[in-house]
Amino acid sequence: MIHKTLLVDPAKCTGCRTCEMACSLRHEAKCSPLLSRTRVIKFEAKGLNFPTVCAHCSKPHCMTACTQGAIRVDEETGAVVINEALCSGCRACLTACPHGQVGFHPEKRVAFKCDLCGGDPNCARQCPTGAIKYSGVDQFLMARRRALLARSIEA
Amino acid sequence: MLYGWTGKRLRVDLSTGSVKVEEIDGTYREKWLGGRGFNSALLYREVGPDVEPLAPENKLIFGVGPLTGTFAPSSGRTTVTAKSPMGSPPGFGDSNMGGHWGPELKYAGYDQLVIQGKAAHPVYLWIEDGRVEIRDARHIWGKLVPEADAIIKEELGNADIHVAVIGPAGENLVRFACILNDVYRAAGRSGMGAVMGSKNLKAVAVRGTGAVSIARPDEFYSICAGIRERLRKDLMVQMLYDQGTWLLTMPANYEQGWFCWRNFQKGNHPDARLLSGENHRDNYLAHREGCFACPISCGRFSRIPGGRYAGETTGGPEYETLTAIGPRVGLLDPEAVIHNNKLVNELGMDSCSCGGAIAWAMECWEKGLLSGEDTGGLALNWGDQELVDKLIKMIARREGFGNILAEGSYRAAEHFGRGQDYTMTIKGHDMSQDDPRGLGFAFGIGFATGRRGGDHLQGLPCLELTGAFYPGLVKKILGTDEAEDRLSPVKKPEMERYQEDLKAVGDSLTQCTFTHSWSFAVQPEDMARLLSAAAGIDCDAEELLKTGGRIVHLERAYWNRLLVGRLEDKNPKRFTREPMPDGPNKGTVFPEDELIPRYYEVRGWDGETGFPLPEVLKDYDLGDIADELEIYRKKYLDKIKMSQS
Ligand code: SF4
Numbered sequence A: 001m002i003h004k005t006l007l008v009d010p011a012k013c014t015g016c017r018t019c020e021m022a023c024s025l026r027h028e029a030k031c032s033p034l035l036s037r038t039r040v041i042k043f044e045a046k047g048l049n050f051p052t053v054c055a056h057c058s059k060p061h062c063m064t065a066c067t068q069g070a071i072r073v074d075e076e077t078g079a080v081v082i083n084e085a086l087c088s089g090c091r092a093c094l095t096a097c098p099h100g101q102v103g104f105h106p107e108k109r110v111a112f113k114c115d116l117c118g119g120d121p122n123c124a125r126q127c128p129t130g131a132i133k134y135s136g137v138d139q140f141l142m143a144r145r146r147a148l149l150a151r152s153i154e155a
Numbered sequence B: 001m002l003y004g005w006t007g008k009r010l011r012v013d014l015s016t017g018s019v020k021v022e023e024i025d026g027t028y029r030e031k032w033l034g035g036r037g038f039n040s041a042l043l044y045r046e047v048g049p050d051v052e053p054l055a056p057e058n059k060l061i062f063g064v065g066p067l068t069g070t071f072a073p074s075s076g077r078t079t080v081t082a083k084s085p086m087g088s089p090p091g092f093g094d095s096n097m098g099g100h101w102g103p104e105l106k107y108a109g110y111d112q113l114v115i116q117g118k119a120a121h122p123v124y125l126w127i128e129d130g131r132v133e134i135r136d137a138r139h140i141w142g143k144l145v146p147e148a149d150a151i152i153k154e155e156l157g158n159a160d161i162h163v164a165v166i167g168p169a170g171e172n173l174v175r176f177a178c179i180l181n182d183v184y185r186a187a188g189r190s191g192m193g194a195v196m197g198s199k200n201l202k203a204v205a206v207r208g209t210g211a212v213s214i215a216r217p218d219e220f221y222s223i224c225a226g227i228r229e230r231l232r233k234d235l236m237v238q239m240l241y242d243q244g245t246w247l248l249t250m251p252a253n254y255e256q257g258w259f260c261w262r263n264f265q266k267g268n269h270p271d272a273r274l275l276s277g278e279n280h281r282d283n284y285l286a287h288r289e290g291c292f293a294c295p296i297s298c299g300r301f302s303r304i305p306g307g308r309y310a311g312e313t314t315g316g317p318e319y320e321t322l323t324a325i326g327p328r329v330g331l332l333d334p335e336a337v338i339h340n341n342k343l344v345n346e347l348g349m350d351s352c353s354c355g356g357a358i359a360w361a362m363e364c365w366e367k368g369l370l371s372g373e374d375t376g377g378l379a380l381n382w383g384d385q386e387l388v389d390k391l392i393k394m395i396a397r398r399e400g401f402g403n404i405l406a407e408g409s410y411r412a413a414e415h416f417g418r419g420q421d422y423t424m425t426i427k428g429h430d431m432s433q434d435d436p437r438g439l440g441f442a443f444g445i446g447f448a449t450g451r452r453g454g455d456h457l458q459g460l461p462c463l464e465l466t467g468a469f470y471p472g473l474v475k476k477i478l479g480t481d482e483a484e485d486r487l488s489p490v491k492k493p494e495m496e497r498y499q500e501d502l503k504a505v506g507d508s509l510t511q512c513t514f515t516h517s518w519s520f521a522v523q524p525e526d527m528a529r530l531l532s533a534a535a536g537i538d539c540d541a542e543e544l545l546k547t548g549g550r551i552v553h554l555e556r557a558y559w560n561r562l563l564v565g566r567l568e569d570k571n572p573k574r575f576t577r578e579p580m581p582d583g584p585n586k587g588t589v590f591p592e593d594e595l596i597p598r599y600y601e602v603r604g605w606d607g608e609t610g611f612p613l614p615e616v617l618k619d620y621d622l623g624d625i626a627d628e629l630e631i632y633r634k635k636y637l638d639k640i641k642m643s644q645s
């Protein structure tokens, strides 16, 4: 089964953080960067912005680290998801993730992370520039290759 | 539980070190909305006519609104308000900045931050949620904006804080010093940076870990998503994304004739395309920048690839800046313009007033009104980039002739007793680079009567500029599409009034003006729906516009209390007496004598004094200031008599 996943192109990102707002509003009914699953790293003085998203790894470090069996892979979407009810709040997954993609909920006191919104991620849908895309990996790569070649054909 | 707003005001007194949190109650919230409305109301009440702008008694107010820090499109703006050191007499001042600082203040738990008093030595403020600390800034005093930003982030050990900071210009009380946040987003106009400097306050660093609660989250999400979809398809938005506000150069110069050339001597130049949006995009654009939650991303980040400034990078410039320190001083070289933009930003000055002061001096030099004796030996020739570079630095550091220009062109002319006719100022405040002889007549009304002197952002009445791109819109609002014509006087007072009220709402919610004026994708009805769903109230467009009108009237009353009214509602003479010498609007002057009285009528302001009439104030729920204003109106009548004798 080929799953779609979140793929980013920092060159397109304007650093507007719309993605953070869409995510937190949808998941938490509030607007707050700290409650967003996706986060944007800004280097204001250099004018550089990097959206960061969960890779939904094939061998998820977060899942391996979890001793409670609270993390599993959703078969339908391929999303690596946390079951809040089983999470003990030990934060093992936070430190295990090489991309820093697991957050800790300040009120619920459990780990939280991207769940791909059940297959239609709001960050990608609302990103005004296409810097975050929800796409099949092959489709994303082919589009990149094509864009690259198109440039050299024009030149 | 409170939705949308936080309902809290943070008040810091730098003289005593006291920190207080005050409630902003429901009546007050609905009466003044937030952001600009909150600030103007507080300034009116707490900073009276006798307060000197650079004295500790002045208050520096940062305000955000019920939509700030939410998913609402382009909702992250902040208004900074204080009595301005720029005007003559010093009067109302405010300035609006983008970036990400405002949302951070909201997440820290505040709708408003009021700073009063004066610290004994340079300090900065560190707000981390409920914890507020006044920290020593002696080691940062004198630093450029990017340096100060970096040092503060470093010493607080947090790269994700947002810092509003002044540069050397603010420290040196340059009257048009600005405040910048996120390094390159300025609250530029009316000298808010000088007020900050006068308080010995170098910066305000904020970190908030809270959230903005939304009353009806599903409804709010779908309203926002719907508006975002509309913005994505909007031609004006697409153009702003593509070229930023640089896109204005081509139409302003070649079609509409309001490209500010040499202190407004004329409105076009054959080589203006050097500063076109295409040229910038193709050769100098490193990156597009978005303010918080903004799908437009008109912001630019520029890089100079070669030449004398090779490798320099800077946030911006946008149109007003690129024209202020470009064609206004006789320069059309994009590299010079980008470099000058970097300078004024890093030193912390309003580009418009800085360019205005230099352009005034250059025109005086050209006309023989200033000589080497006045300038300390400098020759002030149009378009001399080496000189402009030097003057910008001299102004920020108040060195030599720069010390005089740092007072703004109005006071510089007073100082020399010469060149008054070439100060392009209104109420003592330098014009932005917008010429009503080409840009449009509704704009001209806003310049003359606006709350902070010569400035296009009183109403930003784009209905006469881009309104025609939205079929039926101008007719729907004003009853005739004749008003689509920039240089027709038809319905222009009504247009300006409508746009001023709308803008006051946007600035208070807060939502960027480009979403509802320039692009008209967001309509007042949308703003009402956004506010209702976010805050869990029930308001409609009509109420909102009424609130906008209330804010405009209060700001007007602020000036009136300083005995400023009809006599001072005047464009620079050049716009009303000198016909445009050539180009597409050759022969045009701004018909001020016809339009200002009509605007007063439309506003319900007294034709003789330009003061709001008592019954109009009552209608806007401002009855409590009517009696006070009546006293000032009588005094103003005496002033008019004196001016006639
Ligand atoms: S949270 Fe980290 S480790 Fe877990 S799936 Fe996402 S990127 Fe991989």
Ligand code: SF4
Residues within 6 Å of the ligand: A012, A013, A014, A015, A016, A017, A018, A019, A020, A040, A049, A051, A126, A127, A128, A129, A130, A131, A132, B290
């Ligand atoms: S919404 Fe898109 S452009 Fe904006 S910050 Fe997120 S990834 Fe970047």
